[in-house]
Amino acid sequence: RSLRRLIVxxxxxxxxxxxxxxxxxxxxxxxxxxxxxxxxxxxxxxxTASSALAARDELPPAIAALExxxxxxxxxxxxxxxxxxxxAVAGNNMAAVLEGKTERDSTQTAAMLAAxxxxxxxxxxxxxxxxxxxxxxxxxRSQLQAGKARDAVASAQRxxxxxxxxxxxxxxxxxxxxxxxxxxxxxxxxxxSDANRAEAMGQLERVTSEERQ
Numbered sequence: 001r002s003l004r005r006l007i008v009x010x011x012x013x014x015x016x017x018x019x020x021x022x023x024x025x026x027x028x029x030x031x032x033x034x035x036x037x038x039x040x041x042x043x044x045x046x047x048t049a050s051s052a053l054a055a056r057d058e059l060p061p062a063i064a065a066l067e068x069x070x071x072x073x074x075x076x077x078x079x080x081x082x083x084x085x086x087x088a089v090a091g092n093n094m095a096a097v098l099e100g101k102t103e104r105d106s107t108q109t110a111a112m113l114a115a116x117x118x119x120x121x122x123x124x125x126x127x128x129x130x131x132x133x134x135x136x137x138x139x140x141r142s143q144l145q146a147g148k149a150r151d152a153v154a155s156a157q158r159x160x161x162x163x164x165x166x167x168x169x170x171x172x173x174x175x176x177x178x179x180x181x182x183x184x185x186x187x188x189x190x191x192x193s194d195a196n197r198a199e200a201m202g203q204l205e206r207v208t209s210e211e212r213q
Contacts, residue, residue, distance in 0.1 A: 019037060019041050023048050027049040043077070049065050054097045066111075084125040084126040085126035087122040088131070088135070112145065116143075120132070132162055133162040140159060149188075152186065163176050180196045
């Protein structure tokens with residue numbers, strides 16, 4: 001097959017540069033940097049800035065940026081908007097960062113759950129079954145960190161169900177059954193937890209040596 005070079009119009013190139021520069025200025029503390037951007041670009045910039053701020057452990061502005069992005073997105077994104085992917089990535093990143101904190105206050109815990117839920121919502125729009133399954137896993141982990149064991153069980157069960165519907169490999173099934181076992185144990189269902197732990201270990205036996213690393 002012949003390969004054709006993708007040519008991006010110059011006005012789109014300049015707009016992409018403008019958006020990237022505005023995002024960097026916003027992440028550096030310029031609260032007005034995104035004001036001139038259209039809605040979709042502003043949402044995308046806020047989501048990107050949120051991830052950058054979270055990576056620098058600047059959590060209050062990171063949380064605020066993601067909350068603002070999600071609020072603006074509620075006004076409605078066009079079908080197929082690439083902004084959905086930016087929101088999915090930002091939600092996943094924020095949830096993972098906040099899960100890793102040994103001490104979270106109530107605001108951060110609420111933000112962790114909202115971020116994980118947003119990651120799932122927007123991966124369903126922007127991703128494949130694989131991203132949806134992993135977003136369910138992320139949500140279950142966040143719910144466990146928040147002490148919401150029964151909610152975590154439901155999310156983990158959906159994670160496993162997505163895997164089964166799509167013939168997922170052992171690598172994905174291992175994590176699904178593992179988080180389900182953890183959630184059930186936290187919820188007090190020891191018998192179900194032990195059964196799904198055994199299922200997880202069975203899947204682990206089928207994981208390739210490279211993936212085991």
